[in-house]
Amino acid sequence: MKVYGNLIIFSTDNEERKDVRRLKEKKLQVMLDENNNLPIFEISNKEYIKTSAENRIEELFKTPKFYIEQLYTWGDPNYYTKDSELMISYLVIINKKNIKEMPNNLSFYDIFIENEEKEMQQNIILKNDNKKIHYKVKTIVKRNRENIDYINKLVNKSEVSELTAIIIHSGIKRLRNRIENTNIAFSFLDKEFAISELQQIYEIILDKKLVSANFRKKIEPMIKKTDKVVKESAYRPSYQYTFNEEFIRNWV
Amino acid sequence: MKVYGNLIIFSTDNEERKDVRRLKEKKLQVMLDENNNLPIFEISNKEYIKTSAENRIEELFKTPKFYIEQLYTWGDPNYYTKDSELMISYLVIINKKNIKEMPNNLSFYDIFIENEEKEMQQNIILKNDNKKIHYKVKTIVKRNRENIDYINKLVNKSEVSELTAIIIHSGIKRLRNRIENTNIAFSFLDKEFAISELQQIYEIILDKKLVSANFRKKIEPMIKKTDKVVKESAYRPSYQYTFNEEFIRNWV
DNA sequence: GCAAAAGTGTTCGGGCTACACCCATGG
């Protein structure tokens, strides 16, 4: 059986400040290669799969600093490419500041999501300087046997393959779940950050605006205030915070 | 690459009533074969892996009624057996009443768990009529690269392999997570059930006693009262309830 | 002064916990 792994690598980028009085807005990004596929890696029987994935990322970006977890194993014959019969996906989060070298066949695409709640459909636009990819993923509820299956389908012709579309879709859902239950949000940020930066990570992943006064109180036990202050722009400067290493959350 | 799937099949069993005034107590169970391994199935490149898993379960129990979800893909060379280099685990929940035929090389083992919180260690005893298997799984926190890895290790010699021990451990953790966020608890029960039965499912999976008055209110939106009443024993009879099909939960 | 972000405090409501209390059953 031919088995490959692939990487769904999330990162963020800061937009230019639109107004001297405004924050820089963050955008969620995902990495694709020149054929609109997720980067793949080979799996050997000599090492732990996760180690193969980690080595591939180090090879790509020349850094050991990133978050990684297994996402899912895909084995639908409809998805098979000529090379692979089984695809094991790993979700990766990387802070661009830690990237030492950027491979020239890979690039980050901004992700724009529109949720059509009633339709259980998600419109996704991936966009970089040269390309704009649009696709729709519909969740179909299938009452199969005793239980409810949620099946995601690509409902339009798109420049990305159905497998890639569905993996990105699943990756975003996993991010949403993890950000509420773990400390992954910090993987997007520098060691020291402003609370508004952390809030922006939550907002772009959850795709909704949060009230800063409440967000502040909610994440207070997870962070530590430093005595450093950053003057950003034409508004009150903020203290820098770090992750509170003593904070322990129930891990799934 | 040689790839197999395996099944971690959970079910429950009722103990004999100890006292005419007492409820029958439920026990959580997991299925092992005569060599203390989880049942495996072959993966073909002709069909969706989940379908292979489902077909295997139907073949074993002659029923289409069960819950199934992918658990994890294991690829640590330390775990490889002579047959398999990659193992894709599926978590299954089955109600014994739906089992039409019981394979004679497989049997259900009662699961007893003792949590040693401080040690981050779990003592697990698997027991059936003939055999008693004891093992300990320790969770080691490894600060690897930028992030925290939680690695589970079998810390004693045991009749089960390390991979089997870890899969059962992960399966129980997944059950605990799912029971709080989905409706899997109902997969253990008949279509009609008493609230105390549902509560027992929660209690054996979460491994703690719940206050019935509060449990009742918590699950109230998920269930529907029927007009049927069951006289069980020397206490007030209870109404039968069913799952409320209109109830929709946020799925992970 | 103004607009925007940083930061603090207060109110309100829903959900969970603990617990008191009544009902129905078989022995």
Add this chain to the structure above:
DNA sequence: CCATGGGTGTAGCCCGAACACTTTTGC
């Protein structure tokens, strides 16, 4: 009568949502 489970109600607490308000900055 009793013990046990079935079922209802209530008071207290915590947490999140909404929002008012002050401070600090650059222009």
